[in-house]
Amino acid sequence: MLKMSTKLIRHALSGATMGARWQALFHMPQGFDPAPLAVALQTAVADVDAQMSTWRPDSALMLLNAAPPEVWQPLPARLMLVLQTALAIGQASGGAFDIGVGDAVTAWGFGAAQVNETAIRAALARRRRPAQDVVELDSANLRARKHGPISLDLSGIAKGYGVDRLVEVAAGFGVTGGLFAIDGELRAVGLQPDGTPWTVAIERPDHHIRAAHAILALQDAAVATSGDYRHWISAGAKRLSHTIDPARGGPLARSPASVTVIAATCMAADAWATALMVTGSTDGAALARKHNLDVLFLERDGNDLRETRAGQMFETRSPQISCAMQPSE
Structure with a gap:
């Protein structure tokens, strides 16, 4: 009888989408061909872009x-x-x-x-x-x-949904564990081959350098971060964040430096991260607790960062926030 190898091979796939890159990191038994999966993943995110882009007049x-x-x-x-x-x-x-x-x-x-x-x-x-x-x-x-004139924009949710589509497509190819991402939106599925959760960095909200503020260890959960430090325009000496205040039709006048949300799906985490940038940390923490969200707000205090936490995951953990999450059904 022919015995199949149980050795797991690490695969890292990526491609361009929505002005960013998608990534998929997973392990599969020896002999698995990742090429068809790479094509399917690229097709899936291209379909999301074709349906939801505001850069394409025919979407x-x-x-x-x-x-x-x-x-x-x-x-x-x-x-x-x-x-x-x-x-x-x-x-x-x-x-x-x-x-x-x-x-x-x-x-x-x-x-x-x-x-x-x-x-x-x-x-x-x-x-x-x-x-x-x-x-x-x-x-x-x-x-x-x-029921009236309105211009819809899905930039605060479409990338998160794109990550969820990556997970769905990979599952169809038998992938039961992995880390999937588009830009700063990520979703962890299962565990790594050694039985440990997937590690994800919460980025320090710095305009000039990329550095980790804390480390998350995730299992079957998604994480999204919205912030004022990657996408902005300059107005004189001020940087105006890309997050729009729906009440006034312009960039937020004041906001946290970043908001990180953990949820069962990346689509939900992405949208809530945008929402809580708008509400700010005080009202946002209360809103997060009301909806059972795990949220970390980072605000600048001179050269330091001030944290506001909401949800069991963040409120009961050490500053490193190293923990596993398995969302309830």
């Missing part, structure tokens, strides 16, 4: 943006799922997460267009309604309509 999202109010627009199933999640988190966060800020994202130069002062003034002056009050979803028939 399903941009076709919805272009549709007149009160006209039903057909949607792909995956875009419907992301819109449902986005609107639900918008409601749960009291509007702190709002996908209806596409006009402001574009006006301030965080999208496909350059900064436009006329558009900035219009975005700041616009009377705003939260997306969950404007967008109606018909999930049974895979369609949506808008």
